[in-house]
Amino acid sequence: MAESSLKTALFIGSAAALVIGLVNYCVAETGVSEQVPRAVFLEVGQHEPLPGLQLRTEQAAGGEWLLHIDAIHFTFSDVCLVQASGTHTGHAHVYQGGEKVGTAFTPVFSLGRLEPGQHEFSVMLRAQDHRALIGPYGLIAARVKVTVPGPPKNMI
Template identity: 30%
Template sequence: MKQKLVLLSASLIGLTLFGTVATAQLQRNVELKDGEGHEHKMMEIPDGQPIPTVDLIVHRDALKGWNLELKVTNFAFAPEKVNQSSNFKEGHAHLYVNGKKITRLYGNWYYLDRLEPGRNEIKVSLNANGHETFIHRGKAIEDVAIVEVR
């Protein structure tokens, strides 16, 4: 999982991003709660198949809030197939802020109107049509950005 830091202040229009790499160990087919009490299973991407990736970029909106950009590879958003049978090439993303699931994402952009003052963790995970979180070799396919609101 990549992690980015974004520092913001009332007078700061631009933002500063830098990345580090961290990993989280996850077991295949374990159930996870998404902060709303809803549980999701994992879906392992088979060896030899293209591995989906997601890169979360946070852009400060010129007027208010933040524009979240998801750059994905080896993955297609398929909102018309949500809640249908899963495969490892398509689906949607889940958006979490400070550990709480906010919404599903069906495309590459999302407008987030507000964040609490202080440190905020924004996470997106790639999920199959049946909501399973994609993993490869025990690692969730997700990205995290830290936004500091001053």
Template identity: 30%
Template sequence: MKRTLALLTIGLIFGGGIGFLTATANSVALPGHSHDVPDGHGAEVPMKMDMKNMNMAHSHSAGLAIPNDENAPTLEIAVIKDLMSGWNLHVMPANFRFAPEHASQPHVAGEGHAHVYVNGTKIARLYGPWMHLTDLPKGNANIEVVLNSNDHRPLSVEGTPVSATRSITVN
């Protein structure tokens, strides 16, 4: 009986692992977490993602208006050539705190995350001040960072998105 139970356990472990690897290798879509829908749930995300073919152009509609007072967030960015490869993005918000622990939760004043766009296409969600950028398109590249609330609404002050843009030339 002990041997039968041991063989069954081994079979389940290896069978599940092989099944998962086979599904992943064949780009089988598994339920995931999407930010294309307001509540961030219910969409499927493929295991393999080709960023060039993803439609993630951004919109500043349905944002969160922040009062223009001494607590209003502001944003500066720097895009620095990395000596090894690619570029380093430095995001420097004021009156704003990155809060990955509260992602997809209700809005809390002064915290959230950022969305990073290259030439108008969203490439990442950012939870801290630094990001390494690779595979940028040759020629001019516009890097834009937009501050967002925990519930993924872009922040704006007097109708202007809290964002910063830098243009670089990629050789």
């Protein structure tokens, strides 16, 4: 299997694991299993503008790393609903190595301090009811790699 196909398969597998977490989260939050969203994905309508995102990172003065989520046709919100009616408002789930590390309710997300080395983060746009947004090309998601330099080596 080619490396890109393997990465895609792993990403889709991670998404499937998130479905189970989504159902458990909705039941825990609402206490009513009938209020679990009817579907796992919320498809962007054929005639609606397609949301998109680009990711960039920067290291802040105190050593903290920030993830900037530059989204188009999408507004961040911290309001969660049992059933979202639109695909242009919501939040983003942030993953590192296939594990969810947080939820971004604004376009800037703190990654905290990162150890020296290579790190890969992925972000998936979600509707206000936590369904993953999907367009004609699949999940509306992006990835970014961060290389954190190690301490300078002493010159002898």
